Amino acid sequence: MDPQDQERFREFVDARWGALLRLANMLTGGDRHEAEDLVQTALMKALGRWRHVEDPESYVRKVMYRHQISRWRLLRPHRETTFAVPPANLGVPDGTATADLRIAVGQALARLTPRQRTMLVLRYFEDLSETEVAHVLGCSVGTVRSTTHRSLARLRTLAPELGGRARLAAPVPSSHAPKGAHT
Known part of the structure; x- marks a missing residue:
């Protein structure tokens, strides 16, 4: 070089x-x-x-x-790591709500399997389309859709404390507007 x-x-x-x-x-x-x-x-x-x-x-x-x-x-027979339930009051009025949400989301993601976590990170954190995720991971779009759907359902089950807070804390980018919506 x-x-x-x-x-x-x-x-x-x-x-x-x-x-x-x-x-x-x-x-x-x-x-x-x-x-x-x-x-x-x-x-x-x-x-x-x-x-x-x-x-x-x-x-x-x-x-x-x-x-x-x-x-x-390589880690296929996966043993899931469990964590204690976070405190009920995650939203503190001292301006730390965003940090608390980030920590809660990180802990919730850590409770998913690596495959589920990777799908959600690529789809929502990296903001890749289903087609792009399928291309990156070398799988079909249907696999991305079904794995993402199951991963979100599992995340909702594992972390009900998040509720609607994640949607309220971060504005949805305009690329995620419903089909047929015009801005």
């Missing part, structure tokens, strides 16, 4: 490390060490092909998705 490519790679890592780590943290269910390993693995793979990578951000994210999928396929 020539010095110019090395510098470009360093600049990319410096600029995008935080965002990539946040994504990895969600994909791994909040395990900081696994998240760091996931980002580092993706960056190492990108480094090997750096000269040929046109869109580094997309490439690294796709490597992260696929590596995480490989991990949950």
